[in-house]
Amino acid sequence: MSNVIHRLAALGVALMLAMPVTAAWAQPAEALRVEYQQWQIGRDGVRQQMDYAETLYREENALWVEREIPEAAERQHDQHAHGGLGHKHADVIGAPLWIRRDDQGGLDVKLVDRHEKRLIDIAPPYYGNVGFDGHWAESWALADPRALAAMQPASIDEQGRETYQLDRGDQRITLVWDPKGRYAVSITAQGKQGLSGRTLRATPLAAPASMPWQGLADYRDRDYSDLLD
């Protein structure tokens, strides 16, 4: 979970566009690879950059967000002790997030701990602790499509992808929307002074044979507060 704030920070690009949830869907892309990048040049002239990627699995009312973790880092993680109930400071770094939406728009958020075979229920006060901002549409589609109306349409390419722009404060935001796949292909937010920027790029993946939330029947239900002492 150590990088949960990264997830939030990058999604902040989408949040800047946030508007209330939404709308009827059809035939969405079932799986996406999303690359995030954020950079900043400090007063000392040092450029700091952060990159990571996640895979999104999507159904109409279900979303699975899983960080790409290099095998070596995964091995290092496996070497950590996992003891018993693990009530405190349990190591769930990089654990997938499984979010479901009911007919009333209510959300059920679970952290999937594969090591301990636990589904950790995340109550709303703890959304921030697992890198979820509470916004379904922005998480599912990477941008709320209703926010597009507030942006300036710029162009449409041969594949039907729509480009929108918005100037907000010191930032220029450029968003490319795929109406067929129903996701933001890219979002770029760049400071006009060239001192900071964030980008998000999504690429569709082949639909998986089965969704990752299948096969969790033998997982134990746990609460996030179990991880606090």
Added chain:
Amino acid sequence: MKMLKMAGLALAVALAGCGGDSDNDNDVAPPAATSKKNVLFFLGDGMGITTLTAMRIYQAGEAGSITIDRLPESAFVRTYSEDGQVTDSAPSMAAYMTGVKMKNEVISMSTGTNAYAPDGSQYVDADGNTTCEQGNGTPVATLLEKMKARGYATGVVTTTRVTHATPATTYAHLCNRNGENTIAAQMVPGGEGYNEALGDGIDVVLGGGRRHFLPNDDGGRRTDGRDLIAEMQDAGYQYASSTSELMDVADEDRVLGIFTSSDMSYELDRVAQQEPSLEEMTGKAIDMLHARDSGFFLMVEGGRIDHALHASNAKRALTDGIAFDNAIAAALEKMEDIDPGLENTLIVVTADHDHTLVINGYAERTGATSEDHAGVLGLVKNYANGPNKGEPRTDVDGNPYTILGFGNGPNRPDSRVALNETTTAGNDYLQEATIQLSSETHGGGDVYLGATGMGADAFHGVIDNTEVFEKITAILDLE
């Protein structure tokens, strides 16, 4: 299950005064209290001194006072455990309740008891059942047990699960705090695994944690099929699962009030009809315990101050802290009515350990927080006269930073960004941390203790947490 039975038996042997039988029907009248003294022990979980200061500023401004500030006697308390410079809630509260230093995660057992096996695994299974081995320590008597044995009424009130470490140390004994199914069973008079040292049982138990009282096929986590709520009812307890049900319980009855499956909600999220406030629970507990006319011991825990701090969510920590302070204020008022001048009533307020919360400099005074004023939840702003007075101070890259921060926690961005007070005063904002951890840890600073009433002037200077127990037992002449 065999191990469970053995553990329960060991407790009974160690603590039963006169051959208690776990199958008895509890028809033995408790001894009469020698005098009608009262002890109210308020524990703000994780409420370190910085948290206290932030609570004061949040609620009343820098120069204001909250109830805890007004307690006339005070001391600073060392909180280290047998094996930890930084303690967890189990041995720290157990030190207050038993006068014994024990290792982290141990619930009211002798010094030397191990919570972890030599291979590093915990003595608990994945369902919350103990796997403690016989011979791994012995139970040590608690303040609640000692007062119960002398005929006092007893009560335990918390906003966490009633089986969580802090409340558990008052009535249970276990080598590892995570065995919460086992801890719950120790509370049920006449049931298997009952702690016979509780006599006919605790009179008032209020908090969360239904899941450790119900079988797993009925929404709980118990793997032994027992319904401990039904067993408590069979033992003569009224059961309350909502605010109105609690308030409807007759003061002369005994009550098990469990309002949530796990912990109770943070004060910021609480639905009043479903869950009583800590102030309401404390008031009802005092009414019920006082109705017994035998003097009483009551432990009240503001338990989720700690959880919000672990999440590095200062707003929920401070609002739960103020809810705790309100409970103290209500108790003081009620006890002054019952016992004017508190001549026979000792009220102690303290914390079990610190957290890593810090107050960054150099902020101008903010005053109290209100709906449209972030106060201590806001940004550090210049105090000095000049064109920048009242403007946010910035870090080396020119970004503002918050007044409150943490030594460690989940929010450590690789590159800091411009913050505003709408964000930082939001309910879900997580203050930034120096070291990135998945959840924030306890801190190692001393904690504050405030006291008033009978014998309160015994508390002064810098004392060890075990001395708190010694002082209270001396004041009550329990030894």
